[in-house]
Structures are given as structure tokens and as C-alpha cells.
Amino acid sequence: MSLPPSFLNQRLPLADLLDLRSFAEVCHSFSELYRVGLKVFDEEGNRLVDVKVGNADFCGYLWSKPAGRARCMETVGRVKSERLAEEARPVTFACFSGCRYVVQPILYEGDCLGRVVFGPFVPEEERELPEALLGHADLDPRRAASYQSKIRRVPMGTAGKILKHFMDLVDVLVFTGHKNLIAAKLHIEAVRESYRELSEKNQKLAESYSALKELDRLKSSFLATMSHELRTPLTSVIGYSEMMLEGLGGPLTAEQREYLGIIMEKGENLLQLITSILDISKIEAGRVRLVLSEVDVCQLMRDAVATLLPLARKRGLKVSCEPVQLPRIHADRDKLRQCLVNLCSNAVKFTPAGGSVVVRGEALGGERLAIHVTDSGIGISEEHLAKVFEVFFQVDGSTTREYGGAGLGLAIVKSYVEAHGGEVQVRSAPGAGSTFTVVLPIRSAAAGPLVTPVPSAAAAGGVR
């Protein structure tokens, strides 16, 4: 991080400090008042202002003679560029023609910014034309004298005073000009600097955002690989337990049976969990395809309820299925079954003993149908309602939470249903149970890859 150089640290030329147009006006009216010419040069010798009063004929006449021209140029050169002491007092320059200039440096903050040239004027003390000039062969003395009389006569002392007055004026103008310049430029630089700082921060944010995205991608692919690797040995564990239970390894005691039963049950739970992680990572990687066929939704509903029935009984819940008459639909059977199982298992999981779970079908207009999974359980508060479909989101996210699960079930439901061109809705209130509704088109159009993005809870809470 480094700042561009500020104008505060630069030396400013006279032209930048003055508003040249209004300064020229001031010079003109000043010149008119005193009827004497005025020139202002900057430090480099550039002429910023030039007001001629009264001397045009006289100087023009001398200029028309070669000798006069040379000496005139010499005077002008000295007046304009001869080194001046850096002191606030006038220096007098005499012209060969008898005229005078008084010159004073413009000093500001210890710098010499240029000079003011006041003149030419004819000193009151020496009104006559110099001898040298009159002796000149090709000059008509009467004509020269009449031209000279058009130039203002000023006592030398007065000339110094007039110049001092003008220098005071210049000093104030330069100061106010400088002040205005600083106010304006500092403001601009400050805005530019704030912008620069913001862009820098934005850049950093963008970088950390893409780093986050990359991490998210790595996470998905890690999960996919790991769950695949975990599933294979786990299936063996379950399979061999099953074989032993069936007596293939010899007779078992009642106790051994009970233990094996527990191993199998926990193994199945674990397998389900791993499967859903695998599913979600496939979804996130966009690697899921729907396999469409004619599906009997009523059958699917009954299947799902049957799967959950043993668990529901054990927990003391009443479960009912009201399939009504529903048309067959064009869909991915396995994925829809999984959706219903996920919804039912949530309903069972989040409903305390004595409660009920109802699975109900409904034919909607517009070639659509709905499946409602209603429970009388703990419900979901308003603030959490929108988040339950996010990956890994759980209302109770603590490690010591009461209910198991990885927070993937609803995310999978949402992705699968949306892949069918349908949608999931939820209505719930704390303590008043929940209803999850899946709305599906009868003919699912989408058979392509499933690309519905499922925002993960972490990304949703972070930079988006």
C-alpha cells in the first residue's frame, strides 16, 4: 500500500496559485488608475500579464531604428531576467531612453515565484530626453519629445510606493488563491484516496472469496471420495452380521443375537448417513442425473410409511397414510422415495411420544400433485424456517443435541424435487407441528443433469 504523491508536497507555479483571468483584470484597472504599464512574470520568465499604457508611440518610434531596437531589447531583457535579491523591495532599472522601470520579486512562503515590472514611466526628476538620445542622427528630437510626453511622469519615491501597494495586493491574491487551491485539491485527493483504499479492500475480499469457493469445492470432492471409501467396508460389516444372524456361521446364543442386531441397526444408520453425504456431494458437484420412469406415487407413499413404521411404533407415534386417487407420474422412482423417506423420518424424529404423523396425497390442477407430510411435533420457529433446506443446517446445531442426523435430509429433498421441476414448501410454528409439502409436475420435463445449487450454511452466512 502506498499513496500517490500529494500536491501538498509540490512546489506550485504562480499561474496555479492565481486565477489568471481575474488577476489580469485587477492589473488592468490598477494600470489604468496610475496610467503606467504593468507586467507580471513567473519564475521561469513566462509573461502572465502585460498591460501597456501610454508608451506605445514612443517605444515604437525608437524600435523602428536599428540601434534603438537593440538597446530596447537589452533593457527589456534585464528587466525581465536580471537576478534580483530575494527581498521585498523595489529595484529600479533605467532605460537608455530616459524611462524607468521599478521591479520587485513576488515572494511567497520564502520562495520567489516571479516578479512584477512597473513601467515604463518618466521620472518626474528627469523630464528631459537624455543627451545621448538627442544626439542620435536619425532621430527627430521634436517627434521623440512629443511621443515621450504621452508617458506618465512619476516622482521616483511615488513609483516605489505604488509598486509596494500593488505587491501587497498580489500577496493577498496569491494567498487566497493558494488557500482555494488547497481546499479544492485536498478534497479531490481525499476522495481519490478513500476510493483507492476501498478498492484495495475489495480486492482482498474478492481474493478471500475465491479462496473460500475453492475450499468449498475441495470439501465436496473430499466428502464424495470419503463416503464412497467408507461405504464399501461398511456394507461388508452389515452383510457379515446378517449372515451370522441367519446362522451361517453356526448357532448363536440369545445374547449374541441381540448384539448382532444392534451392530446391524447401527450399521444401517451409518450407511444411511454416508449415503446422504455422498448424495449431497454429488448434487453439489452437479453429478446427479434423473432416471425417469412411470411411478405410482401412492405406492411410494405406502413404502415410505412402511419403512418408518417400526421406528414410529417404538416411539409411540400414530402413523397414517391417505394416498387418495393420484395419477401415475413421470419421475425418478428411487430419488422420490428417498425424498419421502427423508420427510417421514424427520416427522418421526421431531415428534414426541403420543404424537401423530400423516402422509397425504392431493391432486392439484395444472397437471400437478402434492404430497403433504404432517406431524404434531416440536415445529420450527419463523427465523429458522428459511434455513432448514440449507446443507448442514440444523435448528439445534450443538454437538450435544437431542436429535441425530447430519442436516442433509432436507437439502437433498429440495434438490431432487426441484430437479423434477417441482418445489418443496413448509408450514410450521414452534410447538404446533410441521407440514412439509412436495409439489410435483405429473410429467417431469427435466431429465438433464441436476445443477440446482444447494447453498451450504457456512457459505450462506459468509461472503455472498
Next chain:
Amino acid sequence: MVLFNSDSREIAVKVVYYGPALSGKTTNLQSLFQKIDPCVRGRLMTLDTKDDRTLFFDMMPVFFRTRSGVKVKLKLYTVPGQVMHESTRRIVLQGSDAVAFVADSRRSEAASTLAYWNDMLKNLEANGLDWRSLPIVVQMNKRDLPDARGDGELDDLRSVIQPPVLPAVAIRGEGVVETLYAVLQRCYRSLDRAFSLDERLQIPEREFLGQIFSHVDLRGTHLPAEGAAGR
């Protein structure tokens, strides 16, 4: 310090008065303006436009020519203390040779003083300036107010921070010249280390300080007449 083309023999030195809003930075410059002879200083420029920009900023030039013929142009700046002028503070700090940190010594101001101190360190760094080596002095201003820290607490402060701590009542002109003296003395020494002011430009410390402080009203300060000695 900026060294203008070495044959023109001219140097520019920048000193910044930094601190929270209303700590007394402008008051310091106003008091110096009164005490320094106009022959070595220019006008005090004060920007206090009350329009939507509300930019507060002051600048005063001090200049002299050394016996060796070097023109020294010293500029004293204040930063706008308002929080929203963060970026302007950073700009004003650019290229500074020394800093006088003006703090309101009331206990109630401690938190904002610390915040601005940290803000300054950050902004110095942003300008590529190293606060460990930059000459910095701390002025504890407004010692006349009831809630101000006592001498004992100032001593405590001295024992924990490296920069010198100077007490002041800027509104009465007390401690203002001492602060400038302290900051310029450190400033000279640091510039001398970097640019050999004494050897290369023949500007000894006594003269550097003397050229300024012989033109400063030293009444009421404990500063030695050394100021006048350099004349």
C-alpha cells in the same frame, strides 16, 4: 525532507501536528503565529469551511537562509481531526519529517487519544514512514482543565512511551514553543543523520534552531537563550 537540486541549495522540511479533533492543534499554530517574528514566517492558513466538506486544516510556513547560504523552508501542518477525514490525514502525513502529537490530557479523552495514536501509526506506515525512527513528540494539552492528568501521571506516561512528553496549555501559549523546539531538535538530528546537514550543507544544529528561535518570543519558557545564540 526534500532537497531541491543541490546547487540551488534549498531544503523543505515538513512537520505535522497530529491528534484528535479539538485537542488544540490549531490553537498551537495560532499561538506560534503570534510568537514568531513575521520576518521568518508567512501567514497562517486556516481552512475551516463550514460547508458540507467541513475540512479543518492549517498550515504555516517558516523560512530562513543559513549562513552557508542554504534556504530552509519549514512547513507546519495540522491534520483534520474529524473521524471522517481519515484519508486527508493520511495525505497530510505524506513525506513528513517529524510529528507533534497533540493530545487532550483530560482523563475522559484517554480512549480517543489512544485511538488516534494508533490511527497515526497506521497512517505513517501507509506512507512508508517508520514510526520507530520518525521524530515524534507528544504534547499533553489542556492541562488547565480540572480533569487533566497530573504531573505524576505524565511521568508514568514518560516511563512507558519512547517519545518525549510535554505539558501544555496551548490556549495560554504555554508549552507551545517548547513543543516546537523539542520536535525541531529531534527533526534536525534525524535529518542530519540522513542528509549530513552539518557536514555537507554546513548547517549545525545550533544554527538551525537558532535561526528560528532567535525570532521567537521565548518569554515564559525555560528554553535557553541558545535560541538567540544562533543569530
